[in-house]
Amino acid sequence: MNKKLLSILLVSLFLVSVLSLNVMAEFPEKAINYNVCFNPGGESDLTARAQQQPLEEVLGEDVVIQYKIGGGGAVGWSELVQAKPDGYTVAGFNLPHIILQPLVRDNPGYETKEIKPVFIFEATPNILAVHKDSQFKTLEQFVNYAKENPGVITLGGSGSYSANHLGTLEFNQAADIRTTYIPFTGSGEAVPALLGQHVSGLMTYTTMGIRHSDEMRVLAVAADERVPAMPDVPTFKELGYDYVEGAYRGMAAPPGTPDDVIEKLAEANLAVNEMPSFKNKLEDMGFQIINMGPEESEKFVEDRIEYYKKILAEVGLL
Amino acid sequence: MGELLLAATIAVFSVKNILFMLFGVSAGMIAGALPGLTATMSVALIVPFTFTMDPISGMATLGAIYCGAIFGGAFSAILVNTPGTPSSIGTTFDGYPMAKQGKGEEAIFTATFASAGGGLIGTVILIFLSVPLAKVALKFGPPEYFWITMFGLTIIASLASKNMLKGLAGGAFGLLISMIGIAPIGGDVRFTMGLPAFQGGVQLISVLIGFFCIPEMLRIAGNLSKQKMQAVNVEKQEGVLARSFWNVFRKPFNFIRSAIIGAFVGILPGAGGNIANLVAYNEAQRASKEPETFGTGNPQGVVATEAANNATVEGGMVPLLTLGIPGAPPAAIIYGALMLQGLRPGPELFSSSAHITYAFMVSLFVANLMMFVVGILGGRSIFKIVTMIPAKILVPSIIFLTILGSYSIRNNMMDVIVMLIGGFIGYLLKELNFHPGPIVLGLILGPIAEKGLVQGFLMGLSRSNPWTIFFTRPISIALIGIIIFSAGWPVYRELKSKYQKGEN
Numbered sequence: 021m022n023k024k025l026l027s028i029l030l031v032s033l034f035l036v037s038v039l040s041l042n043v044m045a046e047f048p049e050k051a052i053n054y055n056v057c058f059n060p061g062g063e064s065d066l067t068a069r070a071q072q073q074p075l076e077e078v079l080g081e082d083v084v085i086q087y088k089i090g091g092g093g094a095v096g097w098s099e100l101v102q103a104k105p106d107g108y109t110v111a112g113f114n115l116p117h118i119i120l121q122p123l124v125r126d127n128p129g130y131e132t133k134e135i136k137p138v139f140i141f142e143a144t145p146n147i148l149a150v151h152k153d154s155q156f157k158t159l160e161q162f163v164n165y166a167k168e169n170p171g172v173i174t175l176g177g178s179g180s181y182s183a184n185h186l187g188t189l190e191f192n193q194a195a196d197i198r199t200t201y202i203p204f205t206g207s208g209e210a211v212p213a214l215l216g217q218h219v220s221g222l223m224t225y226t227t228m229g230i231r232h233s234d235e236m237r238v239l240a241v242a243a244d245e246r247v248p249a250m251p252d253v254p255t256f257k258e259l260g261y262d263y264v265e266g267a268y269r270g271m272a273a274p275p276g277t278p279d280d281v282i283e284k285l286a287e288a289n290l291a292v293n294e295m296p297s298f299k300n301k302l303e304d305m306g307f308q309i310i311n312m313g314p315e316e317s318e319k320f321v322e323d324r325i326e327y328y329k330k331i332l333a334e335v336g337l338l
Numbered sequence: 339m340g341e342l343l344l345a346a347t348i349a350v351f352s353v354k355n356i357l358f359m360l361f362g363v364s365a366g367m368i369a370g371a372l373p374g375l376t377a378t379m380s381v382a383l384i385v386p387f388t389f390t391m392d393p394i395s396g397m398a399t400l401g402a403i404y405c406g407a408i409f410g411g412a413f414s415a416i417l418v419n420t421p422g423t424p425s426s427i428g429t430t431f432d433g434y435p436m437a438k439q440g441k442g443e444e445a446i447f448t449a450t451f452a453s454a455g456g457g458l459i460g461t462v463i464l465i466f467l468s469v470p471l472a473k474v475a476l477k478f479g480p481p482e483y484f485w486i487t488m489f490g491l492t493i494i495a496s497l498a499s500k501n502m503l504k505g506l507a508g509g510a511f512g513l514l515i516s517m518i519g520i521a522p523i524g525g526d527v528r529f530t531m532g533l534p535a536f537q538g539g540v541q542l543i544s545v546l547i548g549f550f551c552i553p554e555m556l557r558i559a560g561n562l563s564k565q566k567m568q569a570v571n572v573e574k575q576e577g578v579l580a581r582s583f584w585n586v587f588r589k590p591f592n593f594i595r596s597a598i599i600g601a602f603v604g605i606l607p608g609a610g611g612n613i614a615n616l617v618a619y620n621e622a623q624r625a626s627k628e629p630e631t632f633g634t635g636n637p638q639g640v641v642a643t644e645a646a647n648n649a650t651v652e653g654g655m656v657p658l659l660t661l662g663i664p665g666a667p668p669a670a671i672i673y674g675a676l677m678l679q680g681l682r683p684g685p686e687l688f689s690s691s692a693h694i695t696y697a698f699m700v701s702l703f704v705a706n707l708m709m710f711v712v713g714i715l716g717g718r719s720i721f722k723i724v725t726m727i728p729a730k731i732l733v734p735s736i737i738f739l740t741i742l743g744s745y746s747i748r749n750n751m752m753d754v755i756v757m758l759i760g761g762f763i764g765y766l767l768k769e770l771n772f773h774p775g776p777i778v779l780g781l782i783l784g785p786i787a788e789k790g791l792v793q794g795f796l797m798g799l800s801r802s803n804p805w806t807i808f809f810t811r812p813i814s815i816a817l818i819g820i821i822i823f824s825a826g827w828p829v830y831r832e833l834k835s836k837y838q839k840g841e842n
Contacts, residue, residue, distance in 0.1 A: 059670065060381075060382040060385075060667070060670065060671045060674065061664060061667070061670030061671045061672075061673055061674045062670070065674060066674050066677060069385065069386070069674065069678060070678060072386060073389065085386075086749055087379075087382070087748055088748055088749060088750070089748050090519070090535070090537060090538015090539065091519065091520045091538045091539075092520055092525070092537075094520070094534065094537045094538075095534065095538040095750070098535070098537075099750070124525065125520075125525075125527050126527060127527075127532060128537065129534025129535075129537070130534075171799060171800055172800040174796065174797055174799075174800075179525070180521075180523060180524050181525050200796055200797075200799050200800070201796075202480075202793050202796045202797065203524070203525075204793070205789065208663065208664060208670065209607065209608065211662075211663055212475070212476060212607050212661075213480070213793075215476050215661060215663070216476035216477055216478065216479055218480060218797060219797065231662050231682065231683070231684070232661075232662055232684065234684055234685055235661070235684075301678070304680075
């Protein structure tokens with residue numbers, strides 16, 4: 021046997037063993053840490069919790085939820101981008117948060133492109149809601165009043181530089197009105213202000229409109245199409261205002277995570293989204309189920325960056 | 339409602355539910371006693387396990403854990419001067435001096451009776467007064483929250499009546515620390531020193547552990563040679579149980595007032611046990627005939643804080659169940675659990691799902707009853723363990739626990755560093771005779787005050803002068819009156835005693 025043949029044999033043996041190792045070490049082979057960057061009980065926590073059990077079924081490994089709270093999510097995301105890129109550390113991510121924070125803060129600890137989207141699985145479009153005893157029965161009445169009394173209407177919403185905040189500014193532009201936006205810390209905290217009639221209305225998410233449907237009237241929803249959980253509420257577009265805005269939530273991995281691992285996680289997310297029990301539960305709460313895989317999500321984030329840069333420049337916040 | 343309550347009681351009293359709740363109360367108690375594991379986290383940790391239970395068992399378990407955790411905070415507050423949860427801050431003021439005087443067991447039993455009793459009063463309020471009280475709570479808007487925090491700051495006057503300047507300086511220091519991080523309104527980045535982890539601000543728990551626990555541990559370690567081997571004194575006492583019982587119920591007025599304060603503060607969304615226990619402490623001291631004994635080991639101080647904090651648990655459920663608005667962070671998690679169980683908080687809970695709602699309320703009542711027993715048994719064993727361990731083992735173990743605890747807040751090393759720096763500052767301040775109370779008060783109230791002020795101002799923008807919104811709303815005016823009274827009272831008392839001394 022000549023040397024050349026021997027070396028070829030050895031190399032191929034090595035290759036086979038490596039390949040077979042790769043086949044054996046199929047992701048995932050241990051528990052996956054799923055970081056939640058917002059307070060327990062909020063939308064991000066609620067949906068991650070709803071995913072937890074079905075994800076475990078699909079992946080065949082434990083999914084451990086950990087809280088990394090603070091700075092409107094920035095504390096958790098700045099940790100995510102430092103984490104080992106092996107797919108065993110993932111985190112929930114939110115749009116527009118991961119776009120707006122790096123735009124308006126000097127150093128949030130991460131850059132938008134460092135957060136590698138795995139899957140965007142749900143969204144909550146903005147809604148404009150008023151108290152059930154409010155004088156505004158329709159969006160038209162609301163806009164007319166705002167035109168006659170500029171700056172008098174106050175709208176509460178979740179946080180500064182959030183989908184609610186930007187949404188209020190976008191709607192002001194679209195309808196050519198002036199309203200005052202009052203930020204609250206979290207969508208839940210804004211609700212008592214409306215129920216106690218301390219603000220004229222809320223620019224909030226669909227989920228809040230469902231939860232408090234007995235006490236508030238939803239004038240319009242800022243989605244492309246009507247939301248299944250509130251079929252009677254018209255979209256802003258139907259009523260003639262070019263205004264679509266909301267928050268999107270998904271799962272993200274650290275930069276440098278191998279594509280096949282991302283793909284595997286994305287498949288699991290998709291499988292969970294297709295489970296009727298999961299889908300129905302979330303839709304009943306007012307979430308929109310969305311299936312955006314890694315490439316699609318990445319493209320979507322890129323588009324939104326340009327979009328928000330434009331909006332921020334228009335309203336003079338950048 | 340009577341029928342509903344009866345049916346609910348029957349539903350709660352199944353062997354399975356009772357066992358779940360016993361587990362809940364005990365686990366909550368242990369978690370609460372460990373500094374760093376707050377009631378919020380304990381409830382969040384158990385939520386996934388309740389998904390597989392039926393709604394009544396699941397809710398009963400979560401409620402029991404919440405009650406247990408708020409109560410458990412008293413153990414570490416009394417034994418090692420460390421509030422296990424922010425709801426037990428005030429318990430250190432008199433509980434720890436009692437332990438130092440060898441009356442630790444009495445303090446623990448007093449806390450047990452007060453906690454369980456406070457919880458029972460809270461539950462009664464929850465069952466019978468939910469709907470009208472929730473309506474009152476909604477009348478509080480941002481300007482009112484601002485004035486409530488200003489009222490909260492007047493507590494400094496009683497905490498630091500001996501040295502007002504140091505108290506005010508401490509309060510201001512706490513307010514400044516509370517500003518680290520992203521501004522709650524406007525989203526500006528403040529004082530983060532370029533560290534991304536500081537965007538979330540300084541964690542209250544880290545500061546609490548640092549300011550309260552570390553200086554005491556250093557003190558014990560420093561006196562080791564002069565002292566006995568144990569960190570906590572024990573004096574053999576007869577009839578501790580009976581005396582503790584009388585501490586709470588001999589002066590029912592203090593106990594009931596504190597529970598009502600706790601329940602009402604709990605009802606206000608955004609204010610919880612951390613504020614309620616300090617307000618109740620303040621009122622107990624104000625009403626007392628011997629206010630100067632507060633802070634030196636007066637059992638009435640323990641009664642006030644513990645009755646109040648356990649009543650906030652049920653208070654926080656009032657807006658949650660009636661309106662779907664969580665009154666406190668742990669209530670927000672219970673909310674999430676309800677939703678995932680397919681229930682929707684709000685009026686439906688009192689119609690189509692009323693059997694679950696009333697069962698949940700009854701289960702809170704039962705959990706508080708359990709606390710009498712579990713608290714006495716558990717308290718006795720924890721007390722025995724802590725007093726048996728020699729100080730040279732206990733002190734390092736507790737320091738170790740504080741590091742674990744501050745790390746576990748959100749799995750971030752920064753919180754441990756803040757805790758250690760806080761411990762160092764706390765030690766210096768203690769040597770300089772600063773009371774840690776005002777600092778912590780500033781830290782708790784700062785963000786709420788800021789939100790109230792800015793949101794109130796934004797609300798007032800449509801007026802010709804936006805600031806008038808703070809002085810024209812009826813509840814605001816009433817609150818301003820209370821603040822003037824509250825701030826003036828210690829001054830009046832001081833002057834009166836000076837005058838009387840002059841007479842003699």
